[in-house]
Amino acid sequence: MKSYIAKPADVQRKWYIVDAEGKTLGRLATEIATVLRGKNKVTFTPHVDGGDFVVVVNAEKVVLTGKKLEQKMYRYHTGYVGGLVEIPYKEMMAKKPEEVVAHAVSGMLPKNKLRSRMMTRLRVFAGPNHDHAAQNPEVLNFK
Template sequence: MKSYISKPSEVTRKWYLIDAEGKTLGRISTEIARLLRGKHKVTFTPHVDGGDFVIVINADKVVVTGNKTDDKIYRRHTGYIGNMKETNFRKLQQEKPEEIIKLSVRGMLPKNKLRAPMMKRLRLFVGNEHTHAAQSVETLNI
């Protein structure tokens, strides 16, 4: 028996729709990362970007457990000396709610050249509406 190794030209991509309303951040992020990476397919190959497109609606209604609403801190550096900026979960959810899921999924993807194209296939929307009605979108219940 020979092992099957998929090629980038053989990849077929589907569109999935996920509703994040009332879902836990970590649990929904792992499922999104799995779909973006293509691990749900039988043709999964680690060095080939064979994942699918993922649309997330209601990104502002994602929840976290415990005291993470107040205790979870997101850090970023501006590039200047001494300019480490900190924002907690509650403030980031009010200002940029889609950024929470984006950062969570980004941390779960491989840290190599495949991460950027995978992140481009993630589409986040704050409300119930999305702009990808033309694609044949399959709804996933998580």
């Protein structure tokens, strides 16, 4: 019996919409990463970008558990000496709630050339409105 290997030209992409209101950030990000990667399809092939589009709304209403609200920090380095920048989670949610969800999803995708292609199919909106109604996105139900 031969194994099925999907080809990039054969990939059928669908659009899904996710309402992040009241959902835990990490659990939400794992489900989104699964769909972006294409692991929810029977035609999943690890080296082929076979995932779907995901639109996330209400990113500003995502929640964290425990003391992470006060303790979680986002860090990056500017490249200069002493250039470590730390931004608290509360400040990040106030300024860019879309980046919080995108950062969590990005960390759950494979660290290779496919990640940037998968991330282009993720659309995150802070509020309930989005501009992808023409694509007729289906509501993505979690387990």
